[in-house]
Amino acid sequence: MLKNELFFEKTPLSAIGSYAKRMNDELKGGEIGYYHLPEIGANLLSEIAEFETTLAHVKSVVLVGIGGSSLGVKALKTMLGGAKRSRERELYFLDNVDAFSFESVCESIKFNETLFIISSKSGTTIETITLFKCILERFKPSNLSQNFIVITDPASPLEAYAKQNGIKFFNIPKNVGGRFSVLSAIGLVPLMLCGYDAAALLEGARACKKRFLEDGDDTLLQKAYHYATHKNAKINVIFSYGDRFLEFNDWYVQLWAESLGKKKGYKRYGLTPVGLIGSRDQHSFLQLIMDGVKDKTVTFIKVASADADVAVPSISLNGLEGCDFVNGLNLGELINAQCSATMHALVQEGISVDVIELERLDEASAGFLIYYFELLTSATGIMLGINTYDQPGVEVGKRILKTMLTAGK
Numbered sequence: 001m002l003k004n005e006l007f008f009e010k011t012p013l014s015a016i017g018s019y020a021k022r023m024n025d026e027l028k029g030g031e032i033g034y035y036h037l038p039e040i041g042a043n044l045l046s047e048i049a050e051f052e053t054t055l056a057h058v059k060s061v062v063l064v065g066i067g068g069s070s071l072g073v074k075a076l077k078t079m080l081g082g083a084k085r086s087r088e089r090e091l092y093f094l095d096n097v098d099a100f101s102f103e104s105v106c107e108s109i110k111f112n113e114t115l116f117i118i119s120s121k122s123g124t125t126i127e128t129i130t131l132f133k134c135i136l137e138r139f140k141p142s143n144l145s146q147n148f149i150v151i152t153d154p155a156s157p158l159e160a161y162a163k164q165n166g167i168k169f170f171n172i173p174k175n176v177g178g179r180f181s182v183l184s185a186i187g188l189v190p191l192m193l194c195g196y197d198a199a200a201l202l203e204g205a206r207a208c209k210k211r212f213l214e215d216g217d218d219t220l221l222q223k224a225y226h227y228a229t230h231k232n233a234k235i236n237v238i239f240s241y242g243d244r245f246l247e248f249n250d251w252y253v254q255l256w257a258e259s260l261g262k263k264k265g266y267k268r269y270g271l272t273p274v275g276l277i278g279s280r281d282q283h284s285f286l287q288l289i290m291d292g293v294k295d296k297t298v299t300f301i302k303v304a305s306a307d308a309d310v311a312v313p314s315i316s317l318n319g320l321e322g323c324d325f326v327n328g329l330n331l332g333e334l335i336n337a338q339c340s341a342t343m344h345a346l347v348q349e350g351i352s353v354d355v356i357e358l359e360r361l362d363e364a365s366a367g368f369l370i371y372y373f374e375l376l377t378s379a380t381g382i383m384l385g386i387n388t389y390d391q392p393g394v395e396v397g398k399r400i401l402k403t404m405l406t407a408g409k
Contacts, residue, residue, distance in 0.1 A: 159171070
């Protein structure tokens with residue numbers, strides 16, 4: 001399903017064994033709930049399937065949410081662009097208070113054929129509630145139970161609103177943070193309603209959990225330790241070879257930045273995430289990695305088997321014969337060869353590199369990949385000695401915004 005090859009020196013297991021124990025302590029302690037989503041999520045699938053039987057009129061789903069309530073779902077939708085779906089509902093996103101995007105989505109749908117998912121863990125996310133208000137004002141629905149559902153924490157203000165208005169709601173476990181929540185109702189509900197194989201997604205996550213938390217594969221711990229203790233590299237680059245990873249890169253950036261960018265007293269911690277797409281960014285950011293300051297580690301992601309492929313024709317163009325060396329290849333073979341060539345070039349420069357190879361980009365592989373990066377984030381946070389699961393810096397900005405906008409009222 002997924003191979004991960006490290007191109008840097010490993011650390012003796014005796015030096016990192018204590019971190020494996022601390023991860024297992026988190027797993028068993030119950031305070032960090034995302035570890036258990038592969039099992040909890042499986043229990044949710046029947047409820048989603050039953051609800052889906054009431055949606056014969058629905059042709060479009062609009063997910064209204066921001067950050068952890070949107071990025072992971074968007075990442076999975078894009079990665080699974082080639083997946084066969086059991087139903088063909090279109091999934092739209094409203095994840096920013098941008099008037100152009102709001103108008104664009106609203107003009108693309110028919111209200112009576114659309115289900116809006118209002119998704120906010122806290123139930124008071126200002127952007128999400130504001131967009132909800134804008135939807136209500138634009139379409140003026142008389143019965144909210146027909147076209148709206150809610151995904152939120154138990155007993156949140158949004159859940160209370162849903163109950164008051166007869167709106168169907170799904171809960172996120174309170175001990176699951178937003179950026180770790182994509183395998184909860186946050187992701188399973190919209191993806192399953194749009195025909196994606198949510199069961200396979202969870203199976204992939206369970207396979208990842210088994211490999212790294214139960215079967216003793218130390219690859220992930222080795223990588224986390226190398227990242228956390230590297231003397232010079234404080235920038236972590238994901239170089240994903242395929243356009244379908246574009247939103248996955250965005251999800252990784254939020255997960256990594258919000259989890260690992262912390263301060264304790266006067267000391268500040270953080271590993272800066274950068275998301276790149278190959279082969280496009282070989283013609284831009286790669287120059288900085290190759291010849292610039294060696295303050296970066298690089299993870300390459302590639303897919304062994306493409307869902308669709310195009311052969312490079314054996315055509316020779318007058319004056320352009322120097323490009324004929326790729327004739328006869330498939331585009332999938334070419335992009336993976338570019339990935340390998342770039343990886344070897346960076347290794348020769350002494351840059352710490354690892355390669356993740358997926359067999360194919362389907363629901364099971366996507367679930368494995370999501371859970372892998374969540375585990376990697378937890379392991380790295382433990383090794384940095386920080387609280388991986390809070391976001392105090394984000395909360396400061398929210399308080400300032402409220403003060404600014406209420407000061408003149």
